Amino acid sequence: MTSTDAHTLTGAYVLDALSERETRDFKGHLARCETCTAEVREFHETAARLALAAAVVPPAFLRARVMAALPGVRQLPPLLTGTAGVVPLGGRRWRERLPSLVAAACLASAAVLGSWAVHTRQAVDGERVRAVRAQQRAEALAAVMADPQARFRTAGLGGGGTATLVVSARQGRAALLYDALPALADQRVYQLWYSDDGGMRPAGLLDAGQRTGAVLLSGDSRSAEAVGITAEPHGGSPAPTSAPLALLAV
Template sequence: MNTVDLHTLTGAYALGALSEQEAAEFGRHLAQCDACTREVRELQETAARLALAVAEVPPADLRTRVMAALPEVRQLPPIPREATVLPMRRRTRRRLPYLAAAACLVVAAVAGGLAVKARQDADAQRERSVRAEQQAAVVSALMAAPDATFHTTALKGGGSGTVVASKRMGRAAFLYRGLPALPEQRVYELWYSRDGSMVPAGLVEPGRSSGTMLLTGGPQGADGVGVTAEPPGGSRTPTSPPLGLLRV
């Protein structure tokens, strides 16, 4: 701060409106500037006279009213030692950029999460499409195999199923039509019948009444395919009577 600037601070200094650093610097200037010293003294005397001119004698019962109102006045929390007290307006202004930045981060995180979710959904859909195309190709080859066999039967409760098998290819498929909806805690499960035991061969996709699925494992050594209703995820052995048995 130069000398010209210091000369303009006499009024602010007289009224105590300078910061601590500015007041200290101006105080050092006063020790060397008689003109500013006189001006500050005159301004302080004028301010004191103005204060006395507008002063009023307080009512006699003012102290009593103030003391009676104290219990109803909310007290401010204690200020921690060495804490820096900032004006409320300044603190609010400083917080606004941080709040805006935080809001931007939240929006970016949500947008990023939605983008990741959309990409994951797209990848899952693409994988399902690839699997469906591969299965369709295998089923087409299976049905065209020279040794392919076709066995169809009506299922208990409604609908029908057809087993297409080729022992040369070592594959079998289940074609189903009109399957009735099962209770929420049940799914259709396919089984190979081998030497009197039932071996899991796959689950029908829940909610589908018609479609085609490749059976897990090959038909070698199997004499039939069974259909049952099982708990979600399937069972190791059938837990309900068969809804249908088809030859292989």
């Protein structure tokens, strides 16, 4: 292996594509060549990032976007050396560096696709977690409604609409069914509270913009004396900011 040949083997070395003899000879070359040492280090760093990526087929829209963007990409001018002519791409130096450049391009492309795959996987996992939690809430709500010993309390809200409280003492859970609630101004939301020990503790929010539905209250209902409904600023409050629109005994 000549010194010139060794310069072209950085990419193959990182990808473990060399024979045992070539690997041994190239390691000796690395001990003397700072340029190849730096290039190998950069390739190794890129390969390490690929370990986090999952295999994935690029989305169909990716090719369409690339092709659509090509007409607006300005081609680079020829590389000049002083007033000399254009450096030919077919020169010996370019041929010698071509394997390394190809390897680097492959690693860079794989890194981009790997990053896209990681973000896609995270988004899918997030949706799966939200779906599981929604199913769990729905099952808990159904369990409260199906309790043959559950207690029901119905009341009208000041300003309009009705609410029915369902309490399962055996499960220590409560649910609220509501209908025709009036819209609230200034992005305010309906918030639920447990009333116990002379105070009010948060028990959840109703979905903004949903006037009819059912919700499982958060927290244990065993110590509560009543459930209150108030109108609160967007996002809810740690304590009621106004008098309850309805107060239903547990």
